[in-house]
Amino acid sequence: MTNVTFLPWVDPEGTPNSASPEISGEAAGDASKDLAGVHKLSSVMFTEVEEIPEETESVSALDIDSMEQALLRKLNTRDMSIHEVMSWLRSKDAAEGDAADLVAKFERLNYLNDERLARELTSRLSDRKGKSKSVISRELRQRGISHHAIDAAxxxxxxxxxxxxxxxxxxxxxxxxxxxxxETAERRLVGFLSRRGYSGSTVREACRQALATRN
Known part of the structure; x- marks a missing residue:
């Protein structure tokens, strides 16, 4: 026996084998309209399902490319740590996965390198601004640089x-x-150097040498 599957709106028991003359024309017209409507709805549904992923992928790719170009411009104006770059990408509503992939790419290209940045900042803060190790360490930590990179620098x-x-x-x-x-000069000098984070022994020796020039 062959199994027959009926459409949901078909009643196999209530449907006669052939339409009666009185209603055949009207029924045929209604059925034709219903069938045309079903074909039209199916066409619209399948068209929409096929187009949405393609359009979404295009917009997503455009967003990632734009974000990469914006980050390159940002790095051309100032040095940034990996932590700072991730924070900046999140502030631009970048997806977490996209942000991580972009950071990894920039690390491979050596655009981002926390160890190099720590060395450069340490040299700059020490040589040009005369800041102590403790102050430099604090400033680097505030920029999200790891303890390992800071200690090495x-x-x-x-x-x-x-x-x-x-x-x-x-x-x-x-x-x-x-x-x-x-006495007043020494007190102010000690306070000045201490605020820059130098150790007590370093402050005392530096003050001794400086105050000796007043005599």
């Missing part, structure tokens, strides 16, 4: 270099204290 500064920087700052500052007595 700070090893480039030895204790003698730090004392030399502190003494140089103390000599520059003590010239502004020409009208102050020795």
């Amino acid at each position: 700070l090893e480039l500064i030895d204790d003698d270099d730090e004392l030399a920087k502190a003494t140089e700052l103390a000599l520059q500052r003590v010239r502004q204290f020409s009208k102050l007595d020795q």
Whole structure:
């Protein structure tokens, strides 16, 4: 026996084998209209299902390319850590996976390198601004650079270099204290160097050398 599957709107028991003369024309017309409607609906549904993924993929690819170009322009204006780049991408509503892929690509191209950035910032903050190791470490941590990268960069500064920087700052500052007595000048000099994060022993030695020039 052959199994027959009927459309949902067909009643096999209630449907006669042949239409009666009285209703055959009307029924045929209604059936024709229903069938045309079904074909039209199916065509629309399948067309929409096929077009949506293609359009979404195009927009997504465009967004990623635009984000990459924007990040390149950003890096041309300032150095950024990996943490800072991820934060910036999130602020631009980049998807987490897209942001991670873009950061990984920029690391491979060496556009992003936290170890290099830590060394450059350490040199700049130490040589040009005379900041101590503790202050430099704090500023690098605030930029999201890892402890490992920070420690490696700070090893480039030895204790003698730090004392030399502190003494140089103390000599520059003590010239502004020409009208102050020795005790007041020393107190202000100690406070000045301490705020820059130098250790107690470094502050004392730098102050001693600077104050000796007042005699």
